Amino acid sequence: MDTQQLLLLAALLVLPLTALLLARRHGRGKKTGARLPPGPPSVPVLGNLLWLTHSSSDIEPLLRRLVEKYGPVVSLRMGSRLLIFVADRRLAHAALVGSGAALADRPSLTRGLLGENDNTISRSSYGPTWRLLRRNMVAETLHPSRVRLFSPARAWVRRVLVDKLREQAGDAEPRAGGDGGRLDEPAVRAIAAAQRDWLAFVAKNPSVFAFLPALTRRVFRRRLQAGLDARRRQKELFVPLINARRDRKKQPNEAAAAAAATKKDTTFEHAYVDTLLDLRLPNEEDGHDRALTDDEMANLCSEFLTAGTDTTSTALQWIMAELVKNPSIQAKLHAEIESTCNTNQDEEVSEEDTHAMPYLKAVVLEGLRRHPPAHFVLTHKAAEDVEVGGYTIPKGAAVNFTVAEMGWDAREWDRPMEFVPERFLPGGEGDGVDVTGSREIRMMPFGAGRRICAGLGVAMLHLEYFVANLVREFEWKEVPGHEVDLTETQEFTTVMKKPLRASLVPRRNQSTPTPHY
Template structure:
């Protein structure tokens, strides 16, 4: 039994290792037989930190071997630019992993779908029906209501002078915003009000397993081996997730669209696609598989948005609590522009440059996806002068790039002033994915399509939290400096959640919590 397996592995390794003799590959650490460089990933460091240390030793473009998989590790803005511009189409696909095959229902969602007709259709639907400028404007009232609601909830908690665990409130706020946007505000029957924690637990569990590789990811011929039961756990959680999403779909089918065709919400549009015959790439799908596409797209949009947006807000609050002078400066800017006789509105954000700089600096130092989402090359190409064969998995270490001293002054310090002109060293750097030293949302064809929505929620929520309350560390976390350690996961959560005391500073009537 062992000999055929080893022989199969050798054949696959050699097939994947073919490179023309005259072509030079990237530098690579010494590899062990069979496992390649997987031994380098052991230890207590987080994976993006391990990759950063490898880049420090071997350079900004490194080739790794994970079993029979070839991995290109990019830790430099110039090489990232090549991958996302010159070779954007080549690297537009995704690798087949257990996370994609199981948690994304066989690569059916927008995040994990391979580059091709299905992905293009999913991207078009999401962009036009959920994330366009028109849709964002239509849903401004949702962001307004739910950010005000979280202020009210925190204020009620604060009356007892008991610590506030910020992330819990932020997760529920973002969840309700996303669900109301996706479901047109008709969230009765769309998400049961008494079960928000159940949905949030599913979000966290799904994202946890999304970041765990399994044996078959590196040795495809061993994908049937479920070491440690990870794949079984993935199937259990995706079964629960699909049941929730399918219940939303069936509830909406019973309710009917309930509005004229021109005002269909995202869920209505998805159901009309599943029930219709107007999408070529879905023509051969069964009704059950079409429903699975709808559920997968819903899950990808909802789950990705909830965790990453709340995570970024928590990091922002942590940095401000660690540097009270920055907190005071942000509040003074809001006070000067808005005063204390009205709420902060979305139209105010453009006139709050320091707040915008705070959001940028948070996303620079604490990107929600430190390694972005892996890409895969569909044909041979050259990156940084090195030959990269087809089938190579691309990992871009945005965490490392965004701390590169070649691009950032004092890269390890939280300094929002760097984004303010004309003196700011990064005053011209934006979040559109074309400044490759700053790509928290990725870049190119597979950049995050929800970046504009995420930023609108981040900025408004941050402004209102700072406007409504004075913030102090809870006694349990009051020390010379807050622990700013990162936790494990596909995203980059704070290892120890922020606990604060919130003291109302704006009149209660502004945010309806009197």
């Protein structure tokens, strides 16, 4: 039984009560005087009946029609949940930046579903725990001084990636290890598979359980078990690595010697999990701080990997697809790279080199505008009644924002569906765009306000670094019969429905073309 069939069955059961309950709700609305955002008709318990014919996983086309009909702030009901979508950049700025803390909370995703707490940066309620976790990540891992420590690791990843692209298989010899060093390829693949299973569950299932939770948890118990299994598998993989870092921390002299011995290849002296071992969370029950549990640390490590890899790899594929589709743009970018690095005989385009490449930055920004990996931000929750655009967003409502549509707004961008990096060069319409959204919102690939992505700076660094090096190493061409198709599909992020295939022609010290990928 799928979601639509379940809803139809439920509708047949509750329709006899609908008229009475609607009348009661209408009366309560009159008493409160609240002006909720408009939206399609709904019935108690079920919410909007349009879910009988529309999938929540493909909500964008539906929202476009609703915004055209009702305006830039729209209400939808999914079961008992009230969802509000904001589709105007100015109203988004007023809500996320102007209203500040009022919309900085998060609805619970898995607390009731999988029996775990929400002590991660993305899911924590707005409060002391969230502030502690976010401050720890920003200060101890994402601060520029910390990010520089991982330059050798990024260079190693670049070498492995280029080798794999050139030879269809990695010829590097990664070292196995469970002490915070490099993992061998099977271990990496196992972690990647566990992450994919978890992301697939998160992307496809929470909305299902929003309808009549007591019933859907029974009907879809196999899906629920898949989520539990995915979490358990992550912990089986992460906890031994966490324990290895814990043991390493107890032997500082040996750890320092190991770090010095491996420093030429990469750096192991600092890891995100090390900072978690020292954290003490506020305990509201007895007033005493406590250490993170292994389960909490595993969840935080999973979050760190997801935020640091999935969205960035998605954005990288979209950018490279546009460069394949637009060879003149690729040629212009390659010319900038060569002119900047013409005296640089090193193997790579360094992170410092990218700072002197305005066209590279423009290409990355245009990629994020045209193909934001997430078409919506992570859902916010109103901590109190908030006025937005003349409407009341009531306390407890889930609120989201149409990220992609704001970046494609024809009132703000010329030829918004075309890939035109020049718009971000001096004098262009995107010159000086505020990607943080603090001054204004014209595009918001990282969100905005207090829950903006903490890794914004690192994401931009990684995209610029890898795009520059991939274009310097290879000329990327279309494969006849496998032309670039920019059709989207929704997974955890918005990815290419038909993954990119390109013919790679080595530009440096190579005499034979690289096979297709």
